[in-house]
Amino acid sequence: MTIWTRLLCRLGVAAGAFVTLALPAAAADCARMDHDGQGYTVCTVSAKEEPRLGLWLYDDDGSALNNFGNLRGQLGKQTLAFAMNAGMFHLDYGPVGLFKSGDETHGQLVTAGGGGNFGLLPNGVFCAGGTQPYAVIESRAFADAQPQCRLATQSGPMLVIDGELHPRFLVDSDSRYVRNGVGVSADGQTAWFAISDRPVTFHEFGRLFRDGLAARNALYFDGSISRLYAPQVRRNDFGWPMGPIIGLVDES
Numbered sequence: 509m510t511i512w513t514r515l516l517c518r519l520g521v522a523a524g525a526f527v528t529l530a531l532p533a534a535a536a537d538c539a540r541m542d543h544d545g546q547g548y549t550v551c552t553v554s555a556k557e558e559p560r561l562g563l564w565l566y567d568d569d570g571s572a573l574n575n576f577g578n579l580r581g582q583l584g585k586q587t588l589a590f591a592m593n594a595g596m597f598h599l600d601y602g603p604v605g606l607f608k609s610g611d612e613t614h615g616q617l618v619t620a621g622g623g624g625n626f627g628l629l630p631n632g633v634f635c636a637g638g639t640q641p642y643a644v645i646e647s648r649a650f651a652d653a654q655p656q657c658r659l660a661t662q663s664g665p666m667l668v669i670d671g672e673l674h675p676r677f678l679v680d681s682d683s684r685y686v687r688n689g690v691g692v693s694a695d696g697q698t699a700w701f702a703i704s705d706r707p708v709t710f711h712e713f714g715r716l717f718r719d720g721l722a723a724r725n726a727l728y729f730d731g732s733i734s735r736l737y738a739p740q741v742r743r744n745d746f747g748w749p750m751g752p753i754i755g756l757v758d759e760s
Contacts, residue, residue: 536589536739536740536756537552537553538550538551538552538590538738538740538743539552539740539741541702541716543715543716543719543720544712544716544719546704546705546706546708546712547706548702548703548704548705548716549702549703549705549741549743550701550702551701551738551756552698552699552701553698553699553700553701554697554698555641555696555698558637558641558642558658559637560589560756560757561636561659561699562609562659562754562757563594563607563608563609563659563660563661563752563754564582564609564753564754565601565603565607565609565612565751565752567582568582572601574601574749574750575746575749575750576588576591576735576737576744576745576746576753579753579755586757587757587758588737588756589739589756589757590736590738590739590740590755590756591737591738591753591756592688592701592703592729592734592736592753592754593729593730593733593735593750593751593752593753593754594661594663594690594729594752594753594754595662595663595729595730596625596626596663596664596729596730596751597750597751598751601750602614603615604618605626605633605647606661607752608660608661610659615662617633617647617650617651617662618647619647619648619651625728625730626663627664628665629665630646630647630648630664630665630666630674631646631647631663631666632644632645632646632650632663632664632666633645633647633657633660633661633662633663634661634663634690634692634699634754635657636657636658636660637657637658638657639656640695640697641696641697641699642692642696642697642698642699643655643692643696643725644690644691644692644725645725646666646669647662647664663689663729663730664727664728665728666726666727666728667689667713667714667718667726667727667728668691668717668718669725670724671718672718673714673715677710677711677714679711681710681711683709683710684708684709685707685708685731685732685734686703686704686705686707686708686731686732686734687704687707687713687729687731688701688702688703688729688731688734688735689701689702689717689726689727689728689729690702690729691717691721691725691726691727692723692725692726694722694724702716702717703736704716704734710728713728714726733748735750
């Protein structure tokens with residue numbers, strides 16, 4: 509990332525803005541996709557790639573990473589294949605809900621409803637490296653089952669619940685944001701990380717996962733703050749500082 513781009517990130521350039529990358533880094537299966545008249549970018553991660561999926565929040569000094577440039581600098585010899593923001597956060601960038609990355613855990617599981625999108629129950633947890641490579645689990649079911657996850661990030665609302673859209677989504681809603689999230693195949697062998705090209709409703713975004721990708725369960729990560737780093741499609745979005753970040757790495 510250039511000094512100028514890093515400065516723009518720190519100044520908080522409007523969320524959703526993006527720059528193109530001159531050269532791709534590590535390969536990732538990211539591609540443009542149209543669904544119901546809306547454009548998206550979808551990064552597909554298979555079961556065999558699960559060990560290379562990472563979830564990050566702080567650097568080695570305990571400071572929030574906040575952006576893709578800082579994350580890339582933290583990775584050393586590893587190359588970032590793609591990344592996106594992965595859940596909501598407080599003013600100090602700590603996670604709203606559960607965050608687990610290996611032995612690193614922050615926040616705690618929240619099962620009560622509340623204000624904002626996170627509290628629009630049912631919400632859920634994206635789990636990688638559990639009994640199956642990938643899962644999106646409703647938060648209360650997660651609390652009951654206490655599944656083992658190598659990576660876990662809680663967010664809300666769920667977009668798709670056992671093949672059905674969240675019951676609170678309105679087909680004629682006028683609430684539109686650039687949104688991102690993750691969906692998982694019925695067999696847990698594939699995860700799709702998607703971001704809209706332009707502002708979309710929850711209903712439109714949920715239909716992408718349910719109808720366009722055949723995801724059995726899907727989870728919303730965020731809106732307006734949503735950003736993607738994907739050299740394969742020449743994306744390096746910048747904007748307001750982020751909290752949790754998820755992505756795929758390759759050894760250089």
